[in-house]
Amino acid sequence: MSVEVPGKILEEYTVRRNRLGLVQFADTSRPIFLDLVPEAHVGDYVRVHVGFAIERVSEQEARLAYEQLQKSEETAELALQAEEGGPDAARRRKPR
Amino acid sequence: MIPQEFVYVARAYNLLSEMDPRHLRKLVPLAEEKQFGAGQLVFAEGDRSNNLYLIVSGEVALEIPVAGDAVLIQKLQAGEAMGWSALTAEGRTHFQARAVTPVSAVAFPADRLRAAFDCDPEMGYALMKRLLELVTERLDATRMQVLNLHRQPEAARQA
Numbered sequence: 001m002s003v004e005v006p007g008k009i010l011e012e013y014t015v016r017r018n019r020l021g022l023v024q025f026a027d028t029s030r031p032i033f034l035d036l037v038p039e040a041h042v043g044d045y046v047r048v049h050v051g052f053a054i055e056r057v058s059e060q061e062a063r064l065a066y067e068q069l070q071k072s073e074e075t076a077e078l079a080l081q082a083e084e085g086g087p088d089a090a091r092r093r094k095p096r
Numbered sequence: 097m098i099p100q101e102f103v104y105v106a107r108a109y110n111l112l113s114e115m116d117p118r119h120l121r122k123l124v125p126l127a128e129e130k131q132f133g134a135g136q137l138v139f140a141e142g143d144r145s146n147n148l149y150l151i152v153s154g155e156v157a158l159e160i161p162v163a164g165d166a167v168l169i170q171k172l173q174a175g176e177a178m179g180w181s182a183l184t185a186e187g188r189t190h191f192q193a194r195a196v197t198p199v200s201a202v203a204f205p206a207d208r209l210r211a212a213f214d215c216d217p218e219m220g221y222a223l224m225k226r227l228l229e230l231v232t233e234r235l236d237a238t239r240m241q242v243l244n245l246h247r248q249p250e251a252a253r254q255a
Contacts, residue, residue, distance in 0.1 A: 013098045015106040018113050022102075031105040035117050036124070050127045050202045051109060051152065052120070 154199030182206035
């Protein structure tokens with residue numbers, strides 16, 4: 001299951017029967033379907049899954065989700081380094 | 097003025113975006129995003145069909161492997177679905193699917209999708225209707241390909 005990432009709606013458009021928004025994530029922005037969150041508009045934060053906004057969240061919730069995501073990424077990186085024997089291990093293992 | 101990117105995305109998600117939001121609300125959480133590199137096999141012919149895929153970007157070739165070669169059946173682009181045999185009882189793929197370019201797709205695990213259909217037959221019927229259109233289109237493409245193969249055997253074959 002993909003991680004449900006929160007983002008901020010920057011613009012919104014109606015394309016045929018659908019409402020789409022340009023949603024800003026940490027380092028990118030992309031078009032997202034807003035049909036499941038009729039209450040969300042420009043300036044609001046939404047939780048996104050496979051291209052669809054599935055829930056409106058507060059700015060505080062969005063920030064918290066980002067912090068948790070960042071922590072889990074850092075934890076995963078540390079675990080990988082530990083598995084490899086520390087951050088310097090890869091350098092030590094390089095042939096001379 | 098609607099940016100072109102939005103029109104493209106609306107078209108790419110056509111299979112889902114035209115569904116009733118009540119159904120969409122149940123379908124979306126079942127899905128996951130998948131990426132495939134150029135040349136990567138999405139599934140092989142006869143494999144257990146584990147996912148129904150909606151192509152969001154990129155191009156996929158549906159092929160039938162024949163004596164070390166591959167006969168192209170159809171090229172699929174954004175907005176098209178593949179792996180519909182995931183919904184049948186036997187659930188084995190009838191073609192092999194190969195990413196021609198980097199491909200981004202939304203994948204619905206077959207077991208979760210079938211369970212959701214059992215719980216909400218109206219939703220199942222709505223999606224199956226859309227998929228039936230897809231199967232019809234695929235059959236037409238196969239017929240055309242067979243005709244081309246009959247007329248120009250070498251041109252219709254692809255490595």
